[in-house]
Amino acid sequence: MPDQIILQVTRYRPERELEPTTQEYEIPLHEEWAVLDGLNHVKDQLDGTLSYRWSCRMGICGSCGMTVNGEPRLTCATFLTDYRPGPIRIEPLRNFPVIRDLVVEIGDFMQKLPKVKPWLIRDDDTTAPDGELLQTPAELDEYKQYSMCINCMLCYSACPIVGLDEGFLGPAVMALAQRYNLDSRDEGADERMDLLSTAEGVWGCTFVGECTTACPKGVDPAGAIQRYKLTAAAESLRSFLLPWRSA
């Protein structure tokens, strides 16, 4: 008989209640169980009405982000034993509207993402390539880190600006913009600058760095934003001094 641990789970069913409530479930505390395994035990054995998202259970699909004891976490990569003896508080991610229980609405992120053109922009036709675009391992390393973003929304949950300013693009979107800006094959940095170099973009960030702390994949959105501030500042100085060269 394994030990038990208590999960204090935020419930919210808009058809039934106006405000979120908390429901407690006692579950077995298995060594290898992630918080997600605990939730699945609840769903399958105790209460089929609990709603949350999950899929890959290996930390790569980005579905299962929740707030665990106050911190944004991927619940498939956060283990029950680390919270012994409990209880463990499980809430939806912060800074998002809640649809139901632990499920948040991420439509705002999905709308903002295309605005920074997160795709490779080149003058030549990319539909029928006849050879590789060469890229050395060092060039790959320039942007590789920013390509590791799994869109799990933990950085949005952690960011103090996202909650205050609804126009703010947010950490992941800007990290992904930098992912393409820094890709040696890309020629689209100018097209992204109009949006990135605004208060909705990098200048809205006060560099608290919570995004980088929260990221489960080692992406450094704060670093991406800081780095871009330098690029944007240099570019605005350049267009002031050399107006004929800015296109």
Added chain:
Amino acid sequence: MVGEAGAAHDVLVIGGGGAGLRAAIAVAEADARLSVAVVSKVYPMRSHTVSAEGGAAGVIRSADSLEQHAHDTVSGGDWLCDQEAVEAFVAEAPRELLRLEHWGCPWSREPDGHVAVRPFGGMKQHRTWFAADKTGFHMLHTLFQTSLKYERITRYDEWYVTRLLVDDGRVRGVVALELMSGRIETITAKAVILCTGGCGRVYPFTTNANIKTGDGMALAYRAGAPLKDMEFVQYHPTGLPFTGILITEAARSEGGWLLNKDGYRYLQDYDLGKPEPTPVLKSMELGPRDRLSQAFVKEVEKGRTIDGPHGPVVHLDLRHLGEQLITAKLPFVRELCLEYEGIDPVRQLVPVRPVVHYMMGGVHTDINGATPLPGLYAAGETACVSINGANRLGSNSLPECLVFGARAGRTAAEYATSAASAEPSTPVRAQVADERRRLDELLHRDGGREPISAIRTEMQQAVEEGAGIYRSADSLAKAADKLGELRERYAVARIDDHSRTFNTEFIAALELSCMLDVAETIVRCAQLREESRGAHQRIDFPARDDERFLANSLIYRSAEGASRVEYLPVTITRWPPAERVYGR
């Protein structure tokens, strides 16, 4: 989006993973006037393509040739592949991978800037492109981000398709349910492309994500399209115990060894070659997945495996590869081992065991992704062309998503251009009404008997016991009986959640009904195939039987719900059936 009268598109893609996004882009590029939409039960970047690790095969080195890739694929598939399809596949794979390179995929590189390739199981040449060991993740995000460029691609994120609409022998659209609101809508279309992936969740222990419940296969089957080769289920030899998380074949292609409890590289006892210190192509640990998973079972029988808390395991030894190589080429393997097993492969042995990974079978399509049901197409794991035959080679499935996703997209676009508009007819409206009744009955059911999770668990156990790595007439008959019983219990199962808002219990119930259908086709086809070939091993029929079974099985569902199986002779172009040879 969806208004009162529902929505209409020319081409509807169901599923937003590798095949679905590639198909949608192909439609958008084929004809600017076509309206194309992607309906997915998850946001596209959550799709299971994201979990693929090792790489994507495509001939790029001068020492390699299309013929060699084709031959590896055909022999790896134990001659059940459609050779015409394989030839098209190997020819188009490099172009598709290159296209992804131009779309920004961060492929790992050689020092001179060229794309790097690694060896892979069953492949005679270095031809597997990779993005470290997160290849599927990078391919999916590249495709998703690229798809954002096409404003004409409409997306229905977190919509679950429950039924295909068919009238006058042609597909006319779908009924779908929006998870957020619970509303049920008709989305009409001239052509529908199924790209919903596999059905690993039919089994208890799988690398597959929770969403892999065979939805597309069940949708097609219920609409009258046949499923092909469903008895061929791939067990990947190296999954982590308990979680079933995949440790990529790349761990072995970079030089990892499989050891039994005596520290002995046991594959040498199974006609897979002699142990060498460095990897030898198509030998030992670089043999095909079916043979490696079968060897594991034999080691268990000999008492030479290690008893772990979750059953027998063998050890994957990466220690001799060194920290530098592991960090550079297998960082995800290290991350997963540390996170989920508390083991550092740089210094420790990794416990592994075979785990259900991939369906060779799927919706029967031709070389262009077309099913026999006009207007219905399929691509990726949910489809069966078949390029994978009786056993898929590692790193062929990612390029398959691209090659056949693009082909299905182009073909569906062409069809939609010439097809008449898809105004809902009287029979279609009747099907919609019928479907609404089915969904409402389930959602509002009172006093059901047992939770769906209990039925699901028993189904998974029954399929594993009956149609696992080794099968027999007895084991399969037991599984078939059990599935019949579970079907009856499902009909009166309990639903506790009657809410319309993001009701995951309701979705899980619908997914379970898909899995019950798919499980039945796996077991039925396995019962009838009285031979052993590739991943289908019958202990009562241990030999391959080309006389009777050099043929793909096609399973149909009759109007009464019973199944019927036919056989389609395999298309042989250049490689007549021969012995599969590894390590000699």
